[in-house]
Every structure is written in C-alpha cells, then in structure tokens.
Amino acid sequence: MMDYDSLAKQHPSLFSNNDALLKIVLDRDVIHAWQKKRKSILETRSLPLEWADIGVILDDPYNLIVRDLVEFPDGDIRGYGRSIATASLRGGKGVVVLPEYEGKIMLLHQYRHATRQWHYEVPRGYGEPNIPADENARKEIEEETGGEISDLVSLGEFYNNTGYETASVALFYAKLSSVGKANENEGIDSFFWLTVKELEEWITNEKITDGFTIAAYTKAKLKGLI
Numbered sequence: 001m002m003d004y005d006s007l008a009k010q011h012p013s014l015f016s017n018n019d020a021l022l023k024i025v026l027d028r029d030v031i032h033a034w035q036k037k038r039k040s041i042l043e044t045r046s047l048p049l050e051w052a053d054i055g056v057i058l059d060d061p062y063n064l065i066v067r068d069l070v071e072f073p074d075g076d077i078r079g080y081g082r083s084i085a086t087a088s089l090r091g092g093k094g095v096v097v098l099p100e101y102e103g104k105i106m107l108l109h110q111y112r113h114a115t116r117q118w119h120y121e122v123p124r125g126y127g128e129p130n131i132p133a134d135e136n137a138r139k140e141i142e143e144e145t146g147g148e149i150s151d152l153v154s155l156g157e158f159y160n161n162t163g164y165e166t167a168s169v170a171l172f173y174a175k176l177s178s179v180g181k182a183n184e185n186e187g188i189d190s191f192f193w194l195t196v197k198e199l200e201e202w203i204t205n206e207k208i209t210d211g212f213t214i215a216a217y218t219k220a221k222l223k224g225l226i
Helices: 004-010 028-044 086-090 133-145 196-204 211-222
Strands: 023-025 055-059 063-071 077-085 094-101 104-112 117-121 148-158 169-178 188-194
Touching: 004 055, 004 063, 023 028, 028 063, 028 077, 063 086, 077 086, 094 133, 094 148, 094 211, 104 133, 104 196, 117 211, 133 148, 133 169, 133 188, 148 211, 169 211, 188 196, 196 211
Parallel strands: 094 169
Antiparallel strands: 023 063, 055 063, 063 077, 094 104, 104 117, 104 188, 148 169
C-alpha cells in the first residue's frame, strides 16, 4: 500500500493548503493525538476503530481511497475521505467520448457493477498512465465498440464529483469511421443509436441518468457540434 507521507511529498498539489478554506493537517503529532481521542470515542460507542484511520485506506490498480485529517473554519478537526484515480498520479487521465456515426449518437447499453443496474451511456474509461487523453479516447472506442475514430474534438475537462473525487476526466466528441461489436466483457450487450432530439428526450425522461453522458452531451451541444 502506498505510504501517505510519500503520497503527500510526491504530489504536493493534492495536499496544498494555499487559499484553502478546509485545511489538511499533516503534522504527525496532531494526527496521532486526534486518532487517540477519536478511537476512545468510537470504542465507547462500539463503532469500528478503523474509522479513526488517517492515510491511505485502500490502494488498488484503479483508485486510492484516502482519509485526511481536515481542519474546518470553526476549528473543528475531523477525518474527511476522498478518492484519487491511480492513473492521474502517473500522467494518465480518465476519458469520456460522445460518439457519432452516420448522423446518430451511439449509446452503450451497459451493466455497471457499482449500481447493479443497466445504464445507457457513452463510452468512457479510467485511462492509462503516461498516455495522452486523446490516445486513451481512441483506445476506449476500439476496446468497447470495435470502432475507429475519424475525427476527435476535445470538449474540455469535467469533475464528476467534487465532493469526493480528486481527478478530472477529459471529455471528447468523436466521429466514427467504423463500428464493430459490443464488448460483453466490459458489460456491454448492445448499442443504441439516437438522434440529438431523442438523446435529449432520454435525458429529460431519466432514461439516461449517467452524469458523464449528460456532461459530454451538454458540452458538445453548447459548442455547436451536435
């Protein structure tokens, strides 16, 4: 598991207190004193002592879950969790692609483990370390749809959840020159092809609830690409 102090030294921007209303406490003496007091409270309430852990809570190939000790404007100090995309620590970036083919927008009918539900959404992925976002976008289209991109336009950056996730993703609009088969191993069973009007109706009627898809549509629409 990655060491918390090493993470702070290697990626100081993630721990910067410049212009910060909520300040991260890195003083080990303060952290230890808070943990001791917090564990005592948790123990009297028969709650998990792990809730007092400060540092890297989970380190897997895709995410670091970190709990920082944070000082709030009223002087209160408490643990505050956040998720850091692992690829973002090594020059990678998650990508979201709004694909158009022969005048219609492609949606994936995709089963998501996190929600245990089927969703209609555009292709996306965590991204690979040290690979430019546009290259990752082409890679995701190829892996998930078997397609190729003939024209790729950047739609800018997007933060999906500023209350928990540290990394932004790169949004793209893409025109496809070809389409292959849905990658079932990615949880995708089929493609749906919508006009822009139909896409807007699906968003309005909550048939589409994926935030990345709605963000990519919004940026492409505002930029006059669809």
